[in-house]
Amino acid sequence: MPRLAIAPDFPRELSALAPPARREVMAALPALLTHVPVPEGVGTLRMAEEHMAVVVRQGDVSWLLTLLPDAEAEAYARRHAFSVNPVIGVVEQWDAEALGLVEHALRRSAGHARLFEPVSDTDLLSLGIDLALLPIIRLIGNEADVEALEPLLPPTQYLPLSVMARGGSLPEAWKELDSRRTSWDPPEPIDTSDLYAALVRSPDRAVFAATDEELERIVTAPDWCVFLHPPQHRLARADHYEHPVLVTGGAGTGKTLIALHRAAHLAAHGNGPVLLVTFTQSLATDLSARLDILIEDESVRKRIDVCNVDRLAIRIVADVEGRQPALVGPGARSLTELTDEALRLLTRATGDLLDDVLSFGEPGRKPYRHIVVDEAQDVSPAQWRLLRAAVPRAPDDLFVVGDPHQRITDHRIALGAVGIHAVQHGLSISYRLPHELLSFGVRLRGGGPTLGLVKGVQELRGFRSTRHGERPTVRAYDTPEAELAGLVTTIESWREEGVPSAEIAVAARTTRLVKAAKEALRQARQEVRVTTLHGLKGLEFENVALVGITEGVVPEPLPADPGDRARVLQRERGLLYVACTRARSVLYVSHSGRGSPFLSS
Numbered sequence: 001m002p003r004l005a006i007a008p009d010f011p012r013e014l015s016a017l018a019p020p021a022r023r024e025v026m027a028a029l030p031a032l033l034t035h036v037p038v039p040e041g042v043g044t045l046r047m048a049e050e051h052m053a054v055v056v057r058q059g060d061v062s063w064l065l066t067l068l069p070d071a072e073a074e075a076y077a078r079r080h081a082f083s084v085n086p087v088i089g090v091v092e093q094w095d096a097e098a099l100g101l102v103e104h105a106l107r108r109s110a111g112h113a114r115l116f117e118p119v120s121d122t123d124l125l126s127l128g129i130d131l132a133l134l135p136i137i138r139l140i141g142n143e144a145d146v147e148a149l150e151p152l153l154p155p156t157q158y159l160p161l162s163v164m165a166r167g168g169s170l171p172e173a174w175k176e177l178d179s180r181r182t183s184w185d186p187p188e189p190i191d192t193s194d195l196y197a198a199l200v201r202s203p204d205r206a207v208f209a210a211t212d213e214e215l216e217r218i219v220t221a222p223d224w225c226v227f228l229h230p231p232q233h234r235l236a237r238a239d240h241y242e243h244p245v246l247v248t249g250g251a252g253t254g255k256t257l258i259a260l261h262r263a264a265h266l267a268a269h270g271n272g273p274v275l276l277v278t279f280t281q282s283l284a285t286d287l288s289a290r291l292d293i294l295i296e297d298e299s300v301r302k303r304i305d306v307c308n309v310d311r312l313a314i315r316i317v318a319d320v321e322g323r324q325p326a327l328v329g330p331g332a333r334s335l336t337e338l339t340d341e342a343l344r345l346l347t348r349a350t351g352d353l354l355d356d357v358l359s360f361g362e363p364g365r366k367p368y369r370h371i372v373v374d375e376a377q378d379v380s381p382a383q384w385r386l387l388r389a390a391v392p393r394a395p396d397d398l399f400v401v402g403d404p405h406q407r408i409t410d411h412r413i414a415l416g417a418v419g420i421h422a423v424q425h426g427l428s429i430s431y432r433l434p435h436e437l438l439s440f441g442v443r444l445r446g447g448g449p450t451l452g453l454v455k456g457v458q459e460l461r462g463f464r465s466t467r468h469g470e471r472p473t474v475r476a477y478d479t480p481e482a483e484l485a486g487l488v489t490t491i492e493s494w495r496e497e498g499v500p501s502a503e504i505a506v507a508a509r510t511t512r513l514v515k516a517a518k519e520a521l522r523q524a525r526q527e528v529r530v531t532t533l534h535g536l537k538g539l540e541f542e543n544v545a546l547v548g549i550t551e552g553v554v555p556e557p558l559p560a561d562p563g564d565r566a567r568v569l570q571r572e573r574g575l576l577y578v579a580c581t582r583a584r585s586v587l588y589v590s591h592s593g594r595g596s597p598f599l600s601s
């Protein structure tokens with residue numbers, strides 16, 4: 001039986017085909033589970049009248065790389081080279097023809113300094129550099145050459161080189177490479193001729209299908225459901241963790257995605273009910289919808305509750321008291337009181353309490369066996385105590401993701417202080433933000449340290465992007481009216497360029513400004529989401545417009561007390577950073593009169 005693997009480009013190209021060609025490909029796919037009629041090596045395979053798959057075959061292993069019109073497929077198969085990284089064993093692919101042209105250009109600049117001259121071949125090879133790429137790497141003159149090669153090199157070839165180009169040491173470069181390993185196991189000897197093992201180690205490049213159902217799932221589900229980057233795979237699919245886990249990383253590094261996959265993994269392979277908890281109920285609704293897409297098996301999906309911590313507290317109290325606690329009117333309790341009450345109930349819980357909630361979950365009577373927390377930086381100390389009490393102290397109890405730089409509340413907490421002794425793991429690559437938006441956001445946030453979630457501070461250092469895009473636009477207007485007119489023109493131009501309205505968000509700091517922007521857009525018949533900066537938390541869009549980023553509005557007026565002042569400044573800076581990092585492609589920021597001081601920092 002062939003072992004069939006699919007690369008992410010294949011479903012991407014398939015979904016872009018016209019329906020008749022798509023149907024033809026879908027009909028042809030299942031036969032490949034039993035027979036893949038291509039010779040050894042890189043070749044093409046007809047899938048529809050005018051489309052061919054590019055396939056790499058080694059023995060009984062076939063890897064469907066992409067799906068292209070005939071001529072392009074032939075050219076793709078001719079141009080690309082493949083190998084296995086000798087240090088971490090992942091599969092690598094590059095456009096040998098394009099690299100050949102670059103090599104030619106670099107050769108013409110012969111006589112210039114060569115950046116990696118002081119590094120021996122042995123050292124370069126110890127970083128997994130492919131022998132075939134060594135000649136071009138020897139020609140590199142400076143850091144800019146390395147950056148220019150990024151789109152052409154496999155990430156596992158580029159990453160260690162970029163560390164050294166920036167002055168990093170050999171061990172630092174090796175560490176960067178090692179961070180791309182898929183497994184926690186100690187490094188194993190790599191057989192570079194074993195394509196199957198390499199594909200298994202490359203969950204972002206290949207996923208195997210053994211049945212029709214698996215095949216259909218791979219080619220039809222959104223790619224975030226199927227293809228995980230190695231660090232995401234390592235964190236989300238680990239068999240089990242002895243201690244609580246804390247995953248931190250900047251905006252768009254995939255924390256939420258990891259939380260979703262971890263919750264799904266625990267529901268399928270864990271020891272009891274799972275809670276996925278986040279900051280607001282609207283984010284919880286979003287997570288719940290994404291879990292519905294991620295998990296096909298209804299009985300597995302049912303093992304996961306999704307809510308925010310306030311809702312959890314309300315549910316626990318309601319279960320014991322037999323009715324919903326009042327939040328307004330006579331006898332009303334605040335959310336803080338309800339959180340404390342829920343904690344009290346959980347810590348004195350006995351078998352006859354919370355029967356339907358508490359009756360499962362071993363060891364001990366706890367509502368949940370596993371809790372996954374998203375947006376952890378904004379959870380309050382009382383809420384952490386509640387979460388700690390809602391799950392037994394056992395392996396895989398708490399899996400927490402967050403970013404202290406995106407904190408928009410005043411809570412400052414080290415998890416150890418509430419009895420959560422977490423092992424921290426960092427993520428450094430933003431998959432959402434192009435380089436230009438990421439550096440704008442980091443500059444605006446101030447890359448300096450902030451209090452982390454474990455003891456000590458956390459820095460934004462080493463946070464990077466893998467692609468380039470447009471620089472953000474910052475526009476100054478004389479009056480608020482002119483600013484609103486500018487907003488309308490901007491949104492109209494985005495819509496004319498074909499950006500779907502669901503992929504556009506407009507936000508402002510105050511509800512008054514939100515209302516004004518809504519009204520201006522309504523009059524122009526532009527139906528896009530308009531919300532507060534807070535309302536953007538955790539979301540993402542193709543294009544984002546922030547209006548009223550004006551002195552006196554952002555930050556909000558500061559209190560007189562120096563301590564309070566510093567706290568508000570931090571919080572407001574975090575808020576603007578969150579808002580600016582929601583765009584995948586285009587960010588537009590405007591103000592009337594003087595701009596927010598954060599914009600010039």
Ligand SMILES: Nc1ncnc2c1ncn2[C@@H]1O[C@H](COP(=O)(O)OP(=O)(O)OP(=O)(O)O)[C@@H](O)[C@H]1O
Pocket residue numbers: 223224225227228229232249250251252253254255256257258403406431432537538539540581
């Ligand atoms: N393996 C992947 N496959 C497809 N898309 C991915 C993958 N990993 C990350 N992304 C994309 O990167 C973007 C950021 O992911 P996610 O929202 O999980 O990041 P985050 O760290 O939670 O962001 P933030 O903290 O800014 O809210 C999303 O669009 C997500 O789909």
